[in-house]
Amino acid sequence: MPGREQKMIRRAVHRTTRILAIGTTVASPSFLAAQDADAVFRTPDRPSLNFYGAAGLIDMPSGEAMPDGQFTVGVSSFGGQTRTTLTFQAMPRISASFRYSGIDGLDIDGRDTYRDRSFDVRFLVNREGRYLPSVTVGLQDFAGTGIYAGEFVAATKNFSGGRLPGNLKATVGVGWGRFGSSGSIGTPFGEDRPSFDSSTRGGELSTDQWFRGQMAPFAGLEWQLNDKWGLKAEYSSDAYDAEQADGVFDRDSRFNFGAEYQVSDSIRVGGYYLYGSEIGVNLAMQLNPKRPASALRIAAPRPYDVRPARRVDPQAYNGDWAASQSGASTAVRDALVPLLEAEGLVLVETKTTASTTEVRYTNERYGATTVSVGRVARAMARVLPASVETFRIVPVVDNLAQSAIVLRRSDLEALETHPNASDALLAVAGIDSAAPNLPGGAHNEDLFPAFNWSLGPFIEQSYFDPDEPVRVDGGIRLNLSYQPAPGWTVAGEVRHRLFGNVGDTDRESDSVLPRVRTNAPLYARGSDTMLRRLYVNRQWKPAPDYYARMTAGYLEKMYGGASAEVLWKPATSRLAFGVEANYVKQRDFDQRFGFQDYTVATGHASAYYEFDNGFIGQLDVGRYLAGDTGATVTLEREFDNGWKVGGFFTLTDVSSDDFGEGSFDKGITLTIPVEWFVGRSDRRKFGTTIRPVLRDGGARLSVPNRLYDQVRSGHRNSLVGNWSGVWE
Amino acid sequence: MMRVARRVGLAVVAAALLAGCGSESSTQQSLAGLIGGTLKQGVDARRAGRPAKVVVTPKMLAETKVAALQVNPEIAGGSDFLQRVATRDDSVPGRVEIWKSSDNALVFLRNGVVVGTRGVGGDIISADAALTVRALANRASASGVREYILSDGDVTTTRMQFRCTVTVAERGSVTVVNQRFNATRMQEACIGGPTGDLRIDNEYWVEDSTGLVRKSRQWVGLKSGYFELILLKS
Structure with missing residues (x-):
């Protein structure tokens, strides 16, 4: 019955009686989401993390970058050293890490455990192609007191198919600083690298040491057997000089080995044998902000009826009902308050003419303001007489009217089922600054105090x-x-x-x-x-x-x-x-x-x-x-x-x-x-x-x-x- | 959506159907019962596994006085019965009907082809089904591009394009409860999506005399998989 609700306002105005609350119960839909439908969004080439909580092998970095936006938390431990690292792929080519580490037995500040914070940045120089590997340049601990300071250039290439099951990844690279301390092959960019000095206050960019001093090669393989299991082996170029000097652990070998297991889409654990003497563990969690941990399910909006065509029912478009602006505004307010309330929205005030209605409201339910805008627009389309063609929807946050979203009712009616509904509506929607107040509007008198x-x-x-x-x-x-x-x-x-x-x-x-x-x-x-x-x-x-x-x-x-x-x-x-x-x-x-x-x-x-x-x-x-x-x-x-x-x-x-x-x-x-x-x-x-x-x-x-x-x-x-x- | 009717007495389902076109207060009365049932069924379902489809009897159909669409979600199981709550004639060929489930979720059908869902989760915000609508109307093969805009579950969307081919599979008849219609079975095979290898296989039974899609199996997004849609009464 088109226009049934719309007629209510006309009646309300004429009779100046309150409209009965139009009951609106929003049931939470009971349809359960599919278990694994997200699989389509999985990123098969998402790199695994190393002991520094960034894309890499075991203790060495790789040439890969994370998917854009990826946010990871890595916790690793071996030989009395524990590193907790947050990494964020801030842009498709740039990532940044923040790390907090503790080294048992490293005697630097007189404590049993030396603790330090460090920042890394990485830049992806080349994305992997058919022939060329992905190449990354990285600065590790580039601004702190520098216990983990090291720079590297690493290249990684994937190989799959053929007789080998799964996927094989090969990485080679060269490093400086910590990554150039074992098996050096020269000092191409100068020998004058200052040594680690824990007495500095840190915080300043260590530009005087980047890529200076000894340079050493490193390499490794990662073999992802199937969706769950992966094996890693690497040749490390880190001598752990300071740790050896203080007896933190014995470095008897340059080779590290490990096995990793993907527990869930986000969590991966690994066990390792490092430097010929130590057992290590690594726990990595990867999240992508673009992929919600649980998909948001919003109760469906209540459908509204489109207005009859003007030529079919010209009387419906008669604007007489709004002859008294205050009376009409009051009636609109009374009709909308319960409808918005059912959607978790609070009507603040409203004002109407025969052709334009402005609704100011507060959103108490939806994280995205646009959802509340859509709900208000629908509520308006349900109850406003046909002559109202312009909807001005104003979200208000604690007395601050944020903006006025202006929609033509005809667009709302015509585009809901359009193949390109969102873009098409945005193209014809107006977004403008909102006036501080709505003089002459009908306030919701129940709001204060x-x-x-x-x-x-x-x-x-x-x-x-x-x-x-x-x-x-x-x-x-x-x-x-x-x-x-x-x-x-x-x-x-x-x-x-x-x-x-x-x-x-x-x-x-x-x-x-x-x-x-x-x-x-x-x-x-x-x-x-x-x-x-x-x-x-x-x-x-x-x-x-x-x-x-x-x-x-x-x-x-x-x-x-x-x-x-x-x-x-x-x-x-x-x-x-x-x-x-x-x-x-x-x-x-x-x-x-x-x-x-x-x-x-x-x-x-x-x-x-x-x-x-x-x-x-x-x-x-x-x-x-x-x-x-x-x-x-x-x-x-x-x-x-x-x-x-x-x-x-x-x-x-x-x-x-x-x-x-x-x-x-x-x-x-x-x-x-x-x-x-x-x-x-x-x-x-x-x-x-x-x-x-x-x-x-x-x-x-x-x-x-x-x-x-x-x-x-x-x-x-x-x-x-x-x-x-x-x-x- | 749509787990609702799985174990609710059929009488309740029929009552919801018979509640008629938009007498909202009475719809709500029956909803209250249904929602209470939903919670209980959620627990029962977890114990008992996937709920079964509801089989509609001729008697139930005879008692149904309004347009009704049975929906059987494949992944979630169970059945629900939807009421038609609105129709839209927009600028795109085909008429859109909006169907509402017992728990207020919506399904948009353009000449029987799913072009939107709301409140289901991972909803189809909008879809371009011109190719399919045309092929079904002509009962003739066609191929081209289809597009879905799917909710990602965080108030953002992903646009997915598919290359689709609609073919005439069989000219025969389809039975809905105790009604038999001369109809053409049409199949639609699509491939595409974000990784380029997502497959969709839809199937439609189109009544020869009216062009109505009497029965279909259609993809309704990544989260929900396929729905079987049966037009009980148009």
Whole structure:
């Protein structure tokens, strides 16, 4: 019965009675996914990992690159040496690794176990072809204190078919540094390679040693017998000089052998016999952000009826129902509220004329904004009278209208079943900046005041203490928030620590700067019950392309004070600018209401740019917590499904001597949407930042509710990435 | 989708069918029962293995007053009965019918050829089936390119192209419950996809007098494999 629901609004307007809730139960479909349908997406030539957690043989690298976007975690151990490595194939040809290693018995800093962090980069020079091998140039531990420093050029070629079952892979290469320490054949690029010096602070690029000194060849074979089993053999060019000198293990041979087993699509384990004396193990996990751990299944949208053709039913197109704009808007609001609610969406306000309806809503369910846009569009198509041809759909995040997605209803009706439904709709959709408010609209009066609370566990980690590489605190947290009016939030979090050892370290800060971050252990043992945050936040849009925020209170674990931010970000622009100014005072170690004496005015001017292929660059210039001035450069790659992997570094006027270990602040960031794991609609994200060393130079305030990330999910670049969600 | 009816009493299935065209409140009443059943069946199914197809009896068919499509998913097993909830005439040849399952998943059929699914998982967001639609309409062989846009399961899609050949396999008849139709069996063989070697084999029984696809076995994406579709009542 076409138009049955649409007529309801007409009736509602005429009778000015409330429309009965149109019941909408969304059942979760019960169709189970096939067990192994993903096989098509498998990457047969995905390389296996070596003991350094990067594509390679056993202890030697290979000439291969991972599939684009691949994210791997490798844990290996042999001869008292344990290496844990994260590797990310940031671009088809460029990968980067971060490694944390421990060497039992290497006497460098007076401890039983020498621990170090290292970074690698690799560049794929040539992709494997019919005749030519894949060739990679790599820099290992290129910027740290350099225990694993080594450079290499490696070539790898696959052979399969013929009488040999499975696939055989041959690798040859030459290496310098660690990879040139055994079986050297000369020093083609100079002899003047400085030796490993653990007393340096690290962090600086060791350009003076790259490809210098002794060069040695290495080689190996990998025979993948079938889908599960693989065998490896290699000739290593690593003499393990430092380890031999301290008796870490006995290197009796240059040959290594191993067998590997593919446990699942992502996990591979291996056992090895290394250097004629040691048994080793390697555990490798490979994920690809583009392939969700469990496929998201979104409940199907409810179908709507297309309008009758105007020539068939001209009366249906009569716009009289909207003669009173406020009456019509109210009726539309009342019709849409339950429909959106059934989809996990909250109508904020709506305004209609006979031809155009704007709906402002908040998405509380779907990770991708486009899915919510599609649901709103369908709900509108179900209930709005036929004369409404233009849908303006405005996603709102806490009083910030992100953008206006403008759809013609005829396009929506005509393209849902079109062979190219997504691209065709995108081509005719408008995405524009949204006005701050909707004057004359019908508000959802049930929204304010709003009170929310949640109780749950918390985990807080501290990494890379030489005495205890991973320290963890855990307990329960209570979050409360109260929203008296649009854009106003009073929020707080109380934590109670139940267990943990973050504060147990006896390492005192040796910082010569104001101790703005290195007092972390003092905060950790300050008290068990703490007020993590308590603040008042107000955010609003001063103009269509501008966003503003003011926050005051206990902003984070270590600081309280006031913060203000303004962001310029047109909905269709890749570029954004922001300014943030804060005046904060250091909190007491017990994290209750008191403050210490240290105060600082800190703030930044920021520029953001969305490059192609999901890369987002950010430059922040300003004054940091210790009063130092400088800039932070951040580069992240964001996948369409919300996975984000990135890195940052900060250079300030603090000298590397004053900064201390690491020379400057740097780290890597990782964000994974919960949806990616659980396969159900969920807006939460798991995020972490890993810093090799946390020092006082280049430290930033951690203010809640920074604007850029709040705003961007509804802007053009993000919407286009998963536009197909409009139809899902 | 579609595991729902597997062990639910046939009466419940019939009730869902008989609920009629879009009286939403009554549809929901029966849904509530069905959803409750679904959970239980999920557990039962794990214990008992793959659920069996439902065999429709002439009596059930006689009691069915509205358009009905039986869907038997091959991988998941079981059966479900879909109602037609909308039709669309768009700019592309063929009329699209939107069919809704008992748990609200949707299947889009363009003249009987699957061109979309929603809520099934790994859904077909859209598909170009012009080649097949034309071949079935003419009951004549044809070959060319077909395209599917499939959901990757993270609100992104993969476009898959296939080279397809539709051939006339048999001119005879097809039986649906107790109805017998003079029909032509058409086969469609496709190869392509992301690695170039993914095979699809679809089969259609096209009624000679009306051109309706009375029965078919069609690919519905990587996750779901094949569905058998039986048009019980048009």
